[in-house]
Amino acid sequence: MTDLIREIQEEHRNLGPVLDLLEREVDAFEAGEPFDGELWDQILDYLRAFPAEVHHPKEDLIYRRLMARERAAAPALHDLEAEHVRLAATLGRLAELVEAVERDVELPRALLIGAARDFLAFQRGHMAREEEAFLPYAETHLGPDDWAALAGRAEGGPDPLAGGTAERRFAALREAILKAA
Template sequence: MRHATLTIIREEHQALAAMLRSLSMLLTQSRREGTAPNFELLRSMLFYIDEFPERLHHTKETQLLFPRLRERCPELVPVLDALDADHEQGERAIRRLEHALLAFEMMGESRRAEFEAAAERYITFYLSHMGTEENLILPAAEAHLLPEDWAEMDAAFESNRDPLTGHEPDDLYRPLFTRILNMAPAPIGLGG
């Protein structure tokens, strides 16, 4: 049986991975060309990461999925604790990255290497985090959670409606997603 929660988590992981890889590609391209990156696009991408994965996605994993798995799969408790710690530090990590981007934009080339290194650390960390969830947590949830677990989680995750997973953006976020789609190269957007 397919559970909406698992489908949504996987779709959101794919969208975030594409966003992170696009961020890395943009930095590599600007470095190779010896130009400044599109700071507006980078700010928009980091804001998206802060608004959707950090605030919606992680919160629901931590509050809904992980507690149920702790009950049903005690052998996963150390992994779940580590993932929760990642979630707790995620908001601070994105703020540090946004600050490093601002420093690069305001201070110029003297801050490029610092921002690029911070971005690559964040991307590597996040992709590894999602890999753990995909390879350990989601299969365990599929195997061990009960129908009553899925009902509440499915309803909660279905409310996420992340536009990068194909949903129509809320009016509040429409300008952000229009900006990202128009400026970002594939696989995220339509830009060059």
């Protein structure tokens, strides 16, 4: 397996617990518990800072290279770039609602809960499609030259939640994930 695919799979494994934590917060909010704004903010900040800014662009690079060569594969790969655009929009919508709740704007709880559940379902489905279809397809259809070229172009630092490189600004999120595990 190539390093880039291994890296992407590792990032998926790290994202899982963040999504699980968001789901717990949604469940708690739905059950009538108070809104933990600080935690919601950290979760959304993280989702925008890493999966959206660093992780998806890496996958887009691989996808574009595959498409340049194997255009016929596009339907099987579920138009990955378009899914990334839709994910960013879903996340943006969720962030707007969270901000509104924090500004004490009167809005039905169900609106925020629905937006969060939409995001979770779409993000999880998207990740599963990448794991089941996109990554194995890329692995078989790209060669060593492709991977060497792609490795040099992938930008962005390490996952700010992961192990030794964890960033201080996400310390509370990391702690909440460890506590939930």
